[in-house]
C-alpha cells in the first residue's frame with residue numbers, strides 16, 4: 001500500500017480479509033464539506049467510501065448497504081463485504097475494530113465529547129448484542145491522536161464526568177487511557193489493543209491537528225473483503 005498510509009500490525013494477519021489504514025498529512029485532506037463520496041475515495045483503495053457527518057454524538061449505526069445520502073454519526077458497524085467505513089480525524093481518535101470470528105467491522109470517531117458519552121463501550125455492546133461478537137476475539141486499533149502532552153482542558157473537573165477523572169492530571173487529560181479503559185471494561189484483552197502512540201499536535205509534518213489550526217483531516221478506514 002501507499003507509504004503515506006499507516007497500518008495497524010494487529011490487523012496484518014488478516015490482510016486477505018480486511019483492508020484498513022490511516023492516511024497521513026502528505027496525502028492531503030479528507031475534509032469533505034464540498035466533496036462527494038467518489039471524489040473522496042480517489043485517494044483510498046475503494047471506488048466508494050462511507051464518510052459521514054461527524055457530530056460528536058454516541059449513536060452506533062449499522063450500515064448494511066451503501067447509503068444514498070451521507071449519514072450523520074460517529075460510530076459505524078458493517079457486516080457485509082465492500083462497504084468501506086471511514087472516519088475523519090485531526091486530534092480525535094479514529095478507532096477500528098475487527099472481529100475475525102463473526103467477520104464484522106466497526107469504525108469510531110472518538111473525540112473527547114463522544115468519550116464522555118462512552119461511544120466505544122456502546123459500539124462494542126452493539127457488536128455483542130446484535131452480531132454475537134465475543135469481546136475476547138475483538139481486535140482494536142487506535143489512530144494517532146492528541147497525546148496527554150497536548151490534551152489541555154480549561155477545567156476538566158467540570159468538563160468531564162466522574163468516570164474520566166482518573167485520567168485527569170491538573171489541566172491535562174490522558175484520553176488514550178480513557179479509551180483503553182472503555183475497551184478493556186468490555187472484556188477485550190489489553191494485548192488486542194494497538195495504539196499508534198504519536199501525538200498529532202507534536203508531529204505537524206505527519207498529521208493534521210485541529211489544535212495546531214489545521215483545517216485538514218486524515219481518514220481512518222476499514223473494509224471487509
Ligand SMILES: [Zn+2]
Pocket residue numbers: 146147148149150199200201202
Ligand atoms: Zn503532543
